[in-house]
Amino acid sequence: MSLHISPNFDERTFSISLVVLHYTGMKTGKAALSRLCDPKSRVSAHYCIEEDGTVHALVDESKRAWHAGVSYWDGITDVNSASIGIELVNKGHDGGYTPFPEKQMRSLTHLLQGIVLRHKIAPYNIIGHSDVAPLRKQDPGELFPWEAFAEQGLGLWHERVFTHIDEVQDFYALLAQYGYDVTDKAAAAIAFHRHFYIENLGEDPNAESVRRIASLVQQKLDLL
Numbered sequence: 001m002s003l004h005i006s007p008n009f010d011e012r013t014f015s016i017s018l019v020v021l022h023y024t025g026m027k028t029g030k031a032a033l034s035r036l037c038d039p040k041s042r043v044s045a046h047y048c049i050e051e052d053g054t055v056h057a058l059v060d061e062s063k064r065a066w067h068a069g070v071s072y073w074d075g076i077t078d079v080n081s082a083s084i085g086i087e088l089v090n091k092g093h094d095g096g097y098t099p100f101p102e103k104q105m106r107s108l109t110h111l112l113q114g115i116v117l118r119h120k121i122a123p124y125n126i127i128g129h130s131d132v133a134p135l136r137k138q139d140p141g142e143l144f145p146w147e148a149f150a151e152q153g154l155g156l157w158h159e160r161v162f163t164h165i166d167e168v169q170d171f172y173a174l175l176a177q178y179g180y181d182v183t184d185k186a187a188a189a190i191a192f193h194r195h196f197y198i199e200n201l202g203e204d205p206n207a208e209s210v211r212r213i214a215s216l217v218q219q220k221l222d223l224l
């Protein structure tokens with residue numbers, strides 16, 4: 001792990017309960033690192049992982065890094081205070097979005113395993129920037145392998161069992177119960193599909209959307 005110090009942090013007011021994943025959305029890892037460490041940018045993250053798997057530690061985990069902006073998850077509005085932020089080097093939707101390389105994902109796995117142990121992060125609280133800021137953000141995006149991470153206990157995935165909630169009006173109540181801000185229903189549905197049901201990204205929620213969120217809520221309740 002290489003140490004780059006970012007001056008962009010302050011004190012937490014909550015204990016750590018979330019991990020928020022991002023992509024950098026810049027041309028190179030070098031450009032992203034210099035922005036994350038530039039006092040004028042006023043942005044940072046705890047870690048930044050390059051495509052070759054190199055992990056840079058930028059802000060101490062005990063401090064509040066500035067990565068989430070105006071965000072919401074499960075009642076928390078100061079997401080920065082409650083989270084660890086990890087940036088993945090990727091050009092992003094506006095610059096040539098590409099799949100995340102295996103080496104980068106392997107480094108992320110190791111990093112997340114340590115974070116989960118250190119801070120007892122629940123799997124339903126390993127989320128993307130788009131999950132906490134559905135109106136503004138798309139990262140890390142639909143190419144992120146959420147299902148593969150969930151299989152390793154790093155995140156949740158819907159179970160392939162039948163659940164009998166199938167009325168679409170329950171969909172937003174279930175999204176809210178899982179953690180989403182549903183003030184803007186369309187944006188919340190897009191964020192949910194981007195993470196959990198990319199085949200339906202951009203479409204209206206359907207019975208399978210409801211089945212998936214119902215399964216996630218059930219798993220979350222079982223873990224509480």
Ligand SMILES: [Zn+2]
Pocket residue numbers: 021022023067129137139
């Ligand atoms: Zn982000």
